[in-house]
Amino acid sequence: MTAVTGAKVLERFPAGSPRGSWPAEECAARHRAEGEPATVVMDLESDAFLVVVPSPEDD
Template identity: 65%
Template structure:
């Protein structure tokens, strides 16, 4: 069985979920980060009602 390092998320930016209709600042920020080479994705944090732009961080 192969050993893997545990992964954690690093939050790059937070955006409120209640933005104006048609406005997607979290998606735009995530796309800009991906264009710069960062493996960023947008997830919803239901507890805080925010969109988070995150990247995986390998912990050692």
């Protein structure tokens, strides 16, 4: 798992997927259901949707 702009990346999904951001949104929803404050962001450099949570330093 990688840190990106103060956030911990949990999962990566290619932006070119036929379903677009849906897989990332579904993954983030599962993490939120488990109590993690997961959100989806777009990484333009890698052309991917990232599921991220704030890093512990941000708390």
